[in-house]
Amino acid sequence: MFQPIANIEDAQTLAQAIVNTITEPFLVLDEQFRVLAASRSFYKTFEVDPAQTQGSLLYALGDGQWDIPALRLLLETIIPEKTAMDGFEVEHDFPRIGRRTMLLNARKVLYDHSSAITILLAFNDITARRVIEREKEELLSRTEDLLRQKDVLLREMEHRVANSLQIIASILLLKARSVTSEETRQHLKDAHQRVLSVAEVQRHLHTSAGIDEIDVGSYLPKLCSSLASSMVGEAQPITVTVTAEGGRMDSQRAVSLGLIVTELVLNAIKYAFPKEKTDARIQVSYETAGSDWKLTVSDNGVGKIANDVPATGLGTAIVEALVKQLEAKVEAISDTDGTSVSVTRATFTSRVPRAA
Template sequence: MIDFQNIEDAQTLAQAIVNTIPEPFIVLDDQFCVLAASRSFYETFKSDPEYTRGHLLYALGDGQWDIPALRVLLETIIPKHVSMDGFEVAHDFPDLGRRIMLLNARQVTYGSRSTILLAFTDVTERRKIEWEREELLKQTEQLLHQKEILLQEMQHRVANSLQIIASILLLKARAVTSEEARRDLRDAHQRVMSVAEVQRHLHVSGIDRIEVASYLTKLCDSLASSMIGESQPLAIKVIADEGSIGSDKAVGLGLIVTELVINAIKYAFPVANPDAVILVTYEIRGPDWQLIVSDNGVGKQADGAVETSGGLGTAIVQALATQLDARVDVVSNSTGTSVSVTRATFTSQLPRGV
């Protein structure tokens, strides 16, 4: 504790402390007259000490401090709460223009008297930067929204175009007389429909991600409705982990499923089998995954038509698997055929086969 010999020494020290504060700072009496002000206050607001000390705050600078929000702070809030931090005041000052100030106020009572300590922080530039950032964010969100709308419209048009192409292929398949040509055209139709299904999912979701279970189920339903006749009782089942994949990966995955399911429908059941089943499974383990298309048909040993190497269908599957950084394995015997497409070192936890 400093032992002052007289009041003048105490006032000198108090004024020195006030002057060291970098932000504008004033001390008011209980009538809101200025007892002291910091050097930064005079410099910032172009005030003359002679016309500041001892004068009513509201009257300073031809009334530039007669601000309604400031009156609310000093006359209403401070008497009730003693202190207030971060009270924002926006005002047009004659020499400074429009400024935004954060006011921190403290009421100090000693004996029957009280004073108010009032500090000002100019946050005009900060608020300007925040406003510009908000405007930039709004503009960015608007551009992203426009991009999403355009992307959805493009996906919708692509899906429609693919549907038209698929319809033309189907019409051609019905018109040709060659059974081989008809079969190839139907296969091409299903390949196009596989890609179209991805586009439909993208249009519905609005994002570049595909829900695997929903996609594979709808794809296999489409294959069943167009490839399986009433005289051929055959069920296609899908078991898939919950999760989503990118549209580029979904296209490759869908084409692989299309090729393998078409192959199983064609060759696995040369004789009607009331228990005939094609099972499509998709498992996910972190970044790795495994797709299996299996059937309980006659297998390769009983019908050499099942492709494991060579042929357009197998070439397509191998090429797509390579793009997906995956390998293809085939197991075929008298109980059926199972083709697995595996990425990395995935280990299946589902039973193999149907």
């Protein structure tokens, strides 16, 4: 059978025992903010004397170290209006234990048969947590600064590389114009175009939002336009068209892809139209399907039957090496309708017809 507490002394003993079981610092205050009870963890955490705490005004504890403006705001303004408050953050520099950040939970207790008010105040020391959070924020800020610096340095390097490549290309072109050997001149012009294809990647890196990615849809048309403007002669006008789907590619693969396009387009310009042909065309298409892609360079030239140029040489070797590097395969079709060379990564069915 339930036995009620016999007297006020027993009730106080029970209340103090309950308070002492709370692991976090805990206070029981009267309506004047005097300490009625405090947990052992409160005395231990804040290093205050129990004899000088019981019955004392909270703000006067520890020679006034608890006279904290934020704590006054909680007890004198918020609690009277709201009855309860959770997670009220207070930061204060205590003389003995140093600076502490605490979350305060407060409850105002009202009684049915008395006008007295009791305030329960629990402290959660989150100083260590806040230190860790600040360190993380500082580390994140430093990391972001380093990344921004890296971005600036990379873009400056890309800009300088692009300028250097342009200088090399110009030197090759000047040399091609000065040599007497037609074969040497042609080799120098080919080298000039290869350098330009790499420089085009660098220009895209410098102007694009990504640090190390190329938008293939805009890269290939510019590259082919550059090839056409410098290599197509007036004696045999050739239209170079590009159909390129969107998608991004890392700069290393973009360089390989650009060099393949350069070699195939140059080869078509030099060999597909040995005689003047009306409506001479070279078509470049780039199609994607997920991570797979297909590059096709086709022309409506004389094809292999009429073109006795052997499929050997530096250009062919370059294409084969680059195709292997891209883990792709190459397939060529050449007949009286022209030549079509496809470079495919994985299985892919083309949706773009060849030039005809």
